Ligand code: SF4
């Protein structure tokens with residue numbers, strides 16, 4: 126029998142109450158039972174029970190999930206919906222070869238550091254051509270250029286974070302050592318966020334170590350059902366990270382933090398379970414770390430700004446970190462934090478979700494943009510580089526002048542000189 130049948134008990138926990146309908150971003154747009162956790166669980170149960178084949182409609186229902194985890198966080202029965210969906214995707218990959226092209230690209234580019242470097246160099250070239258072409262009639266031949274949604278990709282800088290910061294950044298009388306885990310988006314797309322992270326962590330009194338050979342955390346592979354390659358990437362990370370002396374492992378990408386903390390110990394049960402558990406215990410989101418492990422909040426000199434805050438799904442629903450970025454942002458800005466409606470509702474990014482389903486992810490993002498614009502403030506801050514990219518894209522498409530920032534960019538402005 127398939128691995129999916131191992132999740133029968135999890136699926137059976139669903140009592141069909143429908144509470145997930147209120148929080149599910151895909152249901153909010155599609156208003157269709159197969160676009161919500163309850164419907165997806167029912168379909169997967171039918172497949173495991175042999176009543177439903179791996180049809181195209183089933184495949185769509187499973188791959189149209191944004192994997193935001195809002196359903197799991199609010200589920201009265203505690204159904205781990207994202208884990209069941211990941212298992213269903215792995216089943217579809219094994220038996221139906223689903224999403225072949227994107228999986229091929231993910232396998233080739235995310236399996237190790239060398240492949241990652243090569244992939245982002247190629248992406249930089251592709252991005253350089255994409256922008257000018259998107260402004261010509263040839264735009265209709267480009268991917269992600271729909272009538273209503275014309276995607277803006279950020280420029281990929283020539284120098285990634287690994288070429289901008291030293292392996293160790295020390296401070297006098299350090300209170301301890303932090304290993305900063307950048308993740309692909311910060312390393313290759315927004316290295317300035319990584320530079321800010323080092324400054325902020327040093328300012329909080331910690332030496333910062335950066336493992337330049339850091340590979341991808343592997344989450345996109347897991348989300349695409351590539352469980353085998355994910356396991357091998359997890360092993361590489363565990364081997365690299367357990368060789369570094371550090372009190373904490375801190376990331377400014379909630380997807381990386383969640384993957385290192387929760388997925389590695391689950392998937393590496395045989396090969397490296399002790400090391401994965403030791404790493405998991407040290408992992409913190411950077412906002413969580415700054416508020417609970419340091420006196421950073423007392424070292425802030427509030428900057429002249431008024432902002433609103435968007436909760437990244439993997440941080441709020443996955444790690445339960447909501448108040449920490451808010452407290453820090455409130456202290457870091459003179460105008461303070463203005464709450465938007467539905468701050469913890471998904472922005473539609475969802476990693477590979479926005480590449481597979483850009484039109485649906487764009488509609489989800491438009492709801493977020495309306496909520497941002499309704500606050501009347503000029504800046505939205507979030508704690509995830511992926512959300513920042515996606516919200517920035519949607520804001521630009523809406524014609525709004527509001528700008529998206531990462532929390533670290535605000536903290537960097539508010540460091541006392
Ligand atoms: S909230 Fe949980 S138990 Fe209720 S329908 Fe959704 S997944 Fe099932």
Ligand code: SF4
Pocket residue numbers: 145148149150151152160161162165189190191192193194195196197206207
């Ligand atoms: S993970 Fe998010 S998108 Fe998927 S079913 Fe749950 S709430 Fe809906």
